[in-house]
Amino acid sequence: MLDQNPQVIIDREVVANRWVRVVANEEGVVSVPSEGAVLLSYQYWLSKQEELTLRAAAGHAVAVCFAPDDEPESLPVAANHFVMIACDFPAFTDGRGFSIGRLLRERHGFTGELRAVGDVFKDTINYLSRSGFTAFDVRSDKDIVDAAKGLDDFTESYQSSVAQPLPLFRRRAVIA
Amino acid sequence: MYIYDEYDQQIVDQRVAQYRDQTQRFLAGELTEEQFRPLRLQNGLYIQRHAPMLRVAIPYGHVSSRQVRKLAEIARKYDKDYAHFTTRQNIQYNWPALENVPDILAELATVQMHAIQTSGNCIRNTTTDQFAGVAHDEIVDPRPWCEIIRQWSTFHPEFAHLPRKFKIAVNGSVEDRAAVLVHDIGINVVKNAAGEVGFEIYVGGGLGRTPIVGSLIKPWLEPEHLLSYLDAVLRVYNRYGRRDNKYKARIKILVKAMTPEAFGAKVDQEWAFTKNGPMTLTQDEIARNQQYFTAPAYEVFTGDDAEFLRQKLESKGFSRWLERNVFAHKQAGYAAVTLSLKPNGVAPGDASSSQLDAVADLADQYSFGELRVSHQQNLILADVKQSDLLALWEAAKAIGFATPNIGLLTDVICCPGGDFCSLANAKSIPIALAIQDRFDNLDYLHDLGEIDMNMSGCMNACGHHHIGNIGILGVDKNGSEWYQVSLGGRQGKGASLAKVLGPSFAQDEMPDVIEKIINVFVANRNGEESFIDLFDRIGAEPFKAKVYEGKPNRREKADA
Numbered sequence A: 001m002l003d004q005n006p007q008v009i010i011d012r013e014v015v016a017n018r019w020v021r022v023v024a025n026e027e028g029v030v031s032v033p034s035e036g037a038v039l040l041s042y043q044y045w046l047s048k049q050e051e052l053t054l055r056a057a058a059g060h061a062v063a064v065c066f067a068p069d070d071e072p073e074s075l076p077v078a079a080n081h082f083v084m085i086a087c088d089f090p091a092f093t094d095g096r097g098f099s100i101g102r103l104l105r106e107r108h109g110f111t112g113e114l115r116a117v118g119d120v121f122k123d124t125i126n127y128l129s130r131s132g133f134t135a136f137d138v139r140s141d142k143d144i145v146d147a148a149k150g151l152d153d154f155t156e157s158y159q160s161s162v163a164q165p166l167p168l169f170r171r172r173a174v175i176a
Numbered sequence B: 001m002y003i004y005d006e007y008d009q010q011i012v013d014q015r016v017a018q019y020r021d022q023t024q025r026f027l028a029g030e031l032t033e034e035q036f037r038p039l040r041l042q043n044g045l046y047i048q049r050h051a052p053m054l055r056v057a058i059p060y061g062h063v064s065s066r067q068v069r070k071l072a073e074i075a076r077k078y079d080k081d082y083a084h085f086t087t088r089q090n091i092q093y094n095w096p097a098l099e100n101v102p103d104i105l106a107e108l109a110t111v112q113m114h115a116i117q118t119s120g121n122c123i124r125n126t127t128t129d130q131f132a133g134v135a136h137d138e139i140v141d142p143r144p145w146c147e148i149i150r151q152w153s154t155f156h157p158e159f160a161h162l163p164r165k166f167k168i169a170v171n172g173s174v175e176d177r178a179a180v181l182v183h184d185i186g187i188n189v190v191k192n193a194a195g196e197v198g199f200e201i202y203v204g205g206g207l208g209r210t211p212i213v214g215s216l217i218k219p220w221l222e223p224e225h226l227l228s229y230l231d232a233v234l235r236v237y238n239r240y241g242r243r244d245n246k247y248k249a250r251i252k253i254l255v256k257a258m259t260p261e262a263f264g265a266k267v268d269q270e271w272a273f274t275k276n277g278p279m280t281l282t283q284d285e286i287a288r289n290q291q292y293f294t295a296p297a298y299e300v301f302t303g304d305d306a307e308f309l310r311q312k313l314e315s316k317g318f319s320r321w322l323e324r325n326v327f328a329h330k331q332a333g334y335a336a337v338t339l340s341l342k343p344n345g346v347a348p349g350d351a352s353s354s355q356l357d358a359v360a361d362l363a364d365q366y367s368f369g370e371l372r373v374s375h376q377q378n379l380i381l382a383d384v385k386q387s388d389l390l391a392l393w394e395a396a397k398a399i400g401f402a403t404p405n406i407g408l409l410t411d412v413i414c415c416p417g418g419d420f421c422s423l424a425n426a427k428s429i430p431i432a433l434a435i436q437d438r439f440d441n442l443d444y445l446h447d448l449g450e451i452d453m454n455m456s457g458c459m460n461a462c463g464h465h466h467i468g469n470i471g472i473l474g475v476d477k478n479g480s481e482w483y484q485v486s487l488g489g490r491q492g493k494g495a496s497l498a499k500v501l502g503p504s505f506a507q508d509e510m511p512d513v514i515e516k517i518i519n520v521f522v523a524n525r526n527g528e529e530s531f532i533d534l535f536d537r538i539g540a541e542p543f544k545a546k547v548y549e550g551k552p553n554r555r556e557k558a559d560a
């Protein structure tokens, strides 16, 4: 079973984590509980789309988690079909999730909760929030309250990002 | 030179605070070594053989006298009184203490300097021609574009954790002095027939274990689209570059696997979504950056300085220095001067704090207070009046920076190698020193003409040995240090990779081996023919024959 942090940062607040992340066990079997909000791998969801859509319709929320090599381009439904989408960072040094986050927001128009899970901690969440993530499932061995402060490590940046679509050069007063 | 406004300063200051917090948490055990490593690397801090090593960014090699004095002060206060200029136009401290690094960064921030992204798997310091803005063969000044790229690449939210490091070089001259063909992205700033400025974009060049010359994927890019296009290239690389094997993770491997055509097409497909979006550069922003790189207040001269022409005839030493170390300037009556950091007996690229202070004074006195670092690990005063050259030569001699050897055999480009670097197979500095010692006769050295010699302590190729006319690579043979020699590499527009001559040599054989190579050159040379032209004419065989003469016929894999 995953060592899941009971708390999560959502929209800058530390709150209780209502999503249970379900992953395959050693034999590769995924056991989805019949009730409650679950976060499942995108590949699993693709394989069980119909029954999981029914589960969600019955009031038991289903969210999907993109692995680094999953492609948002392959989504068979609109991204906003989901209330929550997560991206997994198996190691924080695998930066593919940053691109996936931006693509979900900027190209697929996703407006729900975008959550970073996996190797997430203070030093990664500033970049993550700029790439469109609004929720951070911080590693359970880290101080989540301290981690949240990482959101403000930088309060200004040069590029266009999800958090600030206008690059600095479009906001900077032109020096005479 | 670019001057920070409050935004640039705020970003650098916030970095200092962030890094201080990271260091404290590491020392308190809240960050593991494994977690801290990529974080400190993104801030230029390696842990090396003897101590941490801190690499400080010198954006596209431009530095002011005030900044140089601060670098000297840091060397004195936190290091062993010297610093090392690198082949990527940066500066390194070899002995700082890990817990002092936040203080060093805070000091750097007071002079608009930092160590951001000088290492790690992110976009590194953008490099350019050391003669940018003054070169007689310049088409477009590349520096405003370098600065625009610097800002775009600094703390880019999406590209902080790429498969591997990423290096961009920009050239704006006829001659390519920025080695754009061996960078992850190489950019030539060019003009079309109508006189409009645009870019040629090359991708997938690089040295290291798999040396490859870059491929042209965009022959003409309009300036306003520079950043959205770079975003598209980086996004394709970030998503599809290999992450399973760090030796296959550079963009060059992806470009090769996909083919340059398919890679370019994928980039175009991605770019179609973002082209004309918010990252499209505005004319105001281009102009804002250009205003920092206008010509300094030159005095107006109609031609060469008469007194200078007379001085030139009078002293052989002076005229030799002029011939090697002084580069033609586009402004009449001015010259660009290279101060050689390759005197006999000093590790290539090293400078002591008092030399740094003295050089800052020279910059103030003779060159509008600015200096440049070249990727050949030398320093440049770019705007010197011809009438000041004699006085500058005397002053440079006094601090040991006037060796007239730029472009000659003893202007060796050399990585730190086994003396400092934990990845090294072999030491490189002692070989460079031994060769400098062997070729100490200046008359002979000058007669030999231009020969690029490059040396790396392992196949990571920090010393660019593949593009040296003579390249030397440290290899490990059963735990002892050996050296593989290759010939025929060249940099610039016609960049080509050197070929390995044969089995490697022991350390004490190296000066003789180089001498034999030079003797073959001298014996076969037509008039003033350069080493590389001769090599192209006669090929490797005569060199092989001489160098391996009398050696038992050993077989050995080329890339040990």
Ligand code: HEM
Pocket: B046, B048, B053, B085, B086, B087, B088, B092, B164, B165, B182, B183, B206, B207, B208, B209, B250, B414, B415, B416, B417, B420, B421, B422, B423, B460, B461, B462, B463, B464
């Ligand atoms: C002492 C510690 C150093 C370490 C551990 C180190 C490590 C490395 C490694 C691992 C690579 C290969 C990366 C790859 O191929 O993906 C590399 C490449 C490179 N390094 Fe260093 N380096 C060090 C110092 C330096 C210095 C002092 C310089 C400049 C004189 C330098 C300049 C370069 C350059 C230009 C490359 C790029 C070669 C290419 O284009 O692939 N490095 N370094």
Ligand code: SF4
Pocket: B415, B416, B417, B418, B421, B422, B423, B424, B425, B456, B457, B458, B459, B460, B461, B462, B463
């Ligand atoms: S070439 Fe090898 S030995 Fe030299 S600095 Fe680079 S990694 Fe170290």
